[in-house]
Every structure is written in C-alpha cells, then in structure tokens.
Amino acid sequence: MQQLVHRSAASARLFWFAACAAALFTAAAAPASESNIALDNLTLTVGQTTYRIPHLELSGSTLTAAELADLFKGDEKAVDGRIARFSAKSLVIPSVTTESASTGATERRQYRDVRAEDIRAGRIGAVRIAGVEQTVERANGGSVERWGPTLAKGVDLRQLAHIALAVRVDPQEALKPLAEEESVDSVTFEDKAERLTITTGRITMTGVKGRALASPATQLLERLEKYDPDKPGSDPTLPKDLVDAMSSFDIDSFDIRDIAAIGKGEPVEKPYSTKIARIAASRIAGATVGDLSLDGLSMQSSDGGVIALKHFGLRDARLASFVDNPIPLIGHIEAKGLEGDLPDPRMGEASRMKFSLAGVEADCKDVREIAPTKFSARMDGLSIDLAARGEAPSTAQFLALGYRNLDFSAALAGEWREKTQEAVFAPLRLEGKDMGAATFGVTFGDVSSAVFSTMPIVAKAAALASSLKSVSVTVEGGGLVDRVLALEAKQDKKPMEKARADYARSAAAVATALLGGGEKARKVGDALSAYIMNPKRLHVRLVSAKGINALDVMGKNFSDLFEGVEVEATADK
Numbered sequence: 001m002q003q004l005v006h007r008s009a010a011s012a013r014l015f016w017f018a019a020c021a022a023a024l025f026t027a028a029a030a031p032a033s034e035s036n037i038a039l040d041n042l043t044l045t046v047g048q049t050t051y052r053i054p055h056l057e058l059s060g061s062t063l064t065a066a067e068l069a070d071l072f073k074g075d076e077k078a079v080d081g082r083i084a085r086f087s088a089k090s091l092v093i094p095s096v097t098t099e100s101a102s103t104g105a106t107e108r109r110q111y112r113d114v115r116a117e118d119i120r121a122g123r124i125g126a127v128r129i130a131g132v133e134q135t136v137e138r139a140n141g142g143s144v145e146r147w148g149p150t151l152a153k154g155v156d157l158r159q160l161a162h163i164a165l166a167v168r169v170d171p172q173e174a175l176k177p178l179a180e181e182e183s184v185d186s187v188t189f190e191d192k193a194e195r196l197t198i199t200t201g202r203i204t205m206t207g208v209k210g211r212a213l214a215s216p217a218t219q220l221l222e223r224l225e226k227y228d229p230d231k232p233g234s235d236p237t238l239p240k241d242l243v244d245a246m247s248s249f250d251i252d253s254f255d256i257r258d259i260a261a262i263g264k265g266e267p268v269e270k271p272y273s274t275k276i277a278r279i280a281a282s283r284i285a286g287a288t289v290g291d292l293s294l295d296g297l298s299m300q301s302s303d304g305g306v307i308a309l310k311h312f313g314l315r316d317a318r319l320a321s322f323v324d325n326p327i328p329l330i331g332h333i334e335a336k337g338l339e340g341d342l343p344d345p346r347m348g349e350a351s352r353m354k355f356s357l358a359g360v361e362a363d364c365k366d367v368r369e370i371a372p373t374k375f376s377a378r379m380d381g382l383s384i385d386l387a388a389r390g391e392a393p394s395t396a397q398f399l400a401l402g403y404r405n406l407d408f409s410a411a412l413a414g415e416w417r418e419k420t421q422e423a424v425f426a427p428l429r430l431e432g433k434d435m436g437a438a439t440f441g442v443t444f445g446d447v448s449s450a451v452f453s454t455m456p457i458v459a460k461a462a463a464l465a466s467s468l469k470s471v472s473v474t475v476e477g478g479g480l481v482d483r484v485l486a487l488e489a490k491q492d493k494k495p496m497e498k499a500r501a502d503y504a505r506s507a508a509a510v511a512t513a514l515l516g517g518g519e520k521a522r523k524v525g526d527a528l529s530a531y532i533m534n535p536k537r538l539h540v541r542l543v544s545a546k547g548i549n550a551l552d553v554m555g556k557n558f559s560d561l562f563e564g565v566e567v568e569a570t571a572d573k
Helices: 002-025 065-069 076-084 157-165 217-226 238-246 393-400 456-465 479-492 496-514 519-533 550-555 558-563
Strands: 036-046 049-059 088-102 105-120 123-138 143-147 150-156 176-184 187-191 196-200 203-210 249-263 272-285 288-300 306-318 330-343 352-368 371-385 405-417 422-432 436-445 467-476 537-549 566-571
Touching (some): 123 157, 150 157, 217 238, 479 496, 496 519, 519 566, 537 550
Antiparallel strands (some): 123 143, 123 150, 176 203, 196 249, 203 249, 272 288, 306 330, 371 405, 422 436, 436 467
16 A cells, blocks of 8 residues: 555656656657647657657747757756746647556556646646556566546646756755645556555645655665565665655645555455555655554455454654664554454354454653653553453463453553653553552663663663662552452362462462562562452552662672662552
C-alpha cells in the first residue's frame, strides 16, 4: 500500500512535468506562429522512455517555436531562465503514449486529454488529465495501473526542473513550492504475478514543496531495487539516504479514501483482503510526520482470520529515528477499537484466538538526543477470550481458576529530572478484572544527561554510574489470591481457611529467604503473610539514602545490601 501511495503521488508530478517537456522539446517540429502552435505526430526519446504525441495545441505562447525547442537545453541556469520567460494561455494534448524498457520489463503508459491552463512565468495554474493507464510486462505476468481524472493546481515548472536537473550542493537549500494541490479521483492497481488488486477512492495532496536531492533520483531508485534488507552489507547507507530524500519534500496535507487490497490466497477460492476507510496526514516536513491517522482498518486472511482496528494515529514521528535511533522518536501514538478473531491450527479447527483492545496510547515529550526525557502510556480494556482457545496449555490454569476471559488495563510513566539528576518511573500499574491491581515505582539517582548521548559507550557508562534510590510496590485486591487458594483447597481436599494459612506461612518463608533472611527481610515476609490472610492491600517500599550502584551490587552480598536500606512493609487488616 505504501508503494501505491508513493507512486500515485510522485508519478503525477513527474508526468505533468514530462508531458509539458515533451511537447515543448518538439515545438519546432512544424511551422507555427509565435502565439499559437499546433503540432502533429511528435516523437521524443528521453533516456529509455519514448513519448508519442499525435497532436498538441499551444495558445498564447510568449516564446517562439524556436525558443520553445531550446527550452530544456543547456545547464540548469539556462533552463531556469527560459522557463521564467515562458507564459501561455493553454496547452492541449488529446493523448500521450509512452514506452520504456528496463531489465526484464517493458512499461507502457497512455494519458488521455491532458490540458494545462494559465501558464505564467513557468507556473501552471491548472493541469487536468482525464485518465491514465499503465501496463508493465514481465516474464512473471506484469501489472496494470489505472488512474481516474487527475488535477494539479499551481504547478511550478521552474522548481520541478531544478529538482529534475540539479543535485543539491548546499545542505541548507530551502524548499520551494511545487504544487498547491494535486488530486486523483481513483486508482486501480493489478499485479498479475501476485494475484493482487488494489483500489482507492480519491487521493488529495496540498501544499507540496521540494528541493534538489543530494544524489540523483534515478540512482536512488536503482539502489532501492537492488537493496536486500536480509543482508547486513547490502548498501548500509541507503536507509539514511532515503530519509534525506524524504526530508527534501514537505506536504501540508495528504488524504486517501476507500483503500482496498484483495489477493488470491491458498486455496484460490479463499481470497485475503485488507480495507482502510481513510489515511490522512498533515504537517509533513523535514522527514517528520506531524499528524497521521488511519481509520476503519479491516483484514481478513484466507484461513478465516479477522482483525479490525477503528483508529490508529501518530503525531510528530521523526522518520530518521527509525533508522539510527535505538528508540523511534514519536511524540504521540494511539490505537482504538482493536478486535481479532484468528484460527489456532495447533490446537485444532475449533480453537480460536479472540481478543479485543479498547485503546492504547503513549506520549513522549522533551526529546534529548536519542530519547524523550518524559513519557506516559496507558492501555485500556485488553480482553482475551480463554474459552475460545479450548484446552490449550497456556489457558488451562486460568480456566481452572474460573476465568473465561482475561481483562487487563495498564499505565506507566517516567521522567528525567535535570535539576535533581533523578529518573523516576511511576506509576507503573497493572490491573486485572477479578484479580487485583499492582502499582510499582522506581527512582534512580545520579542520572546525568550523558545517558541520552548518541554515543552508545557514553550512554552505557552514564547508566552504570547511576544508582537505585527507591523501589515501591503496592498490591490492591485479592481476587486472584482467593481463586488460587480456593483451587488449592479443592485439589488438596482441605478447608479454605487451612489452605490460606498454609499458603501464607510458605510465602512468608520463601520471601524471607530470598531477601537474605535478616530482620528487614522478615518484616517483608510478615507483611506478605498478613496480606494473604486478608488480601486487601499490601505496600512495600525500599529506600537507600545514598543509592545502590553497580559497584555495590558486584562488591556486596545481597543480604547485606537489603539490610542496609530502609524498609517499609505494611498490609491492611
């Protein structure tokens, strides 16, 4: 789908430029007046592509036929000067056919009823194309692509020529307008080899700006075709070069409606499909997507699996970070209304994996070099249907406890505080329906800004120099504890009260031993025992005034470390 969108957007601009260029290159092929030019049976070859134009009419031209013939000759400066002097009332081309050959493929295109209006100093007021059909012939079957009516407004030929002819020398070169608005009513793409058909409704872009690329676009496309992501040594600089190319274009807004992809599955009579009601994006600049939303996604596989998502959104997504950052930098991400119903062939035909998610979202703020200094995230209403899985080993224990569904919600947050040089992760909370809730908090001290360094060795050294200052755990509710004890009492055929008391003693002994067996360890064990006896609320907090760092962990016994911290352990009765 990304390939389709990219081709539809980029090819439209390139064609409008190429069609006008083809007409103007050949304008001296027949006699004409200086203001109105009519030409027949024109043929032009540019690179490996041949353009054929049976007829064209150019009215109100400010350049003579001879000047138009030389419009694109010479260096970029000469071409820009000529385009700047070019104005005309209209350019009409009833049809254009192109043919180009490359290794293993022959590509043909046919454009119907191309009309350009109000050309002033190299800027075209509007370009309209009634329709486009492209065929690609390959040994494996090839493809067909069809566009509906297409429109572009405010197309700047001077900047298009600059991008086509120049290579960016100045890294700070400014982006300039290419088109005010571009749209195509519909697109259909059929890949015969993949037995795949993709259709879209209306596609619209506004406020397109651009600048010359750091390397020729043809070379970049050739590298992309040869790139193998499974081979580490396969053009390692290509991802960064692609990000640089993307940063050479800005788009105010992008909108595509009613996307559908249908493919022939295995077996053929059971096709797979993907549908999207709308994809919209805005504020695309500097290889950063300001806002992106995807609505009404549904996918159905050949084996009967179904996944649906009502909404997915991103804000301030830095594309470069997906290439060279350990953590992709995204200001905000969200998903709402996820539902899935998938087959589980390992467990038999009747087994299904059913789940739903009401929503999930995350915010990252105050980015410093490679990571945000503040973040928060939450997940609401994750539900897993255990009964649909049948007697799967992973669900048998929960079914035995009486859970037909697992329902979870979670939240987490973190912040680096520059003034105090602390990193605080709180709250980290997990809540399960009919289970209880657990809330965690962790504080690290001596955390310098070097932990955000782009140099891994510096960031790792800074992390090792930090110290653990406090840890807190709060457990509320006892639904899970009560169900575990009820099952154990049933299996051992003993009263619930005795099972609870035995479990409390065992848990206290294990916790005390794991924490070193000292006085403070016993304090935690006693609080855990009291919670199991009356599972309302358990709170444990450990605080080290000086902090515990990596050297302390390597040089001291755990029991000595634990007894050296302040311990708060309580259970509500």
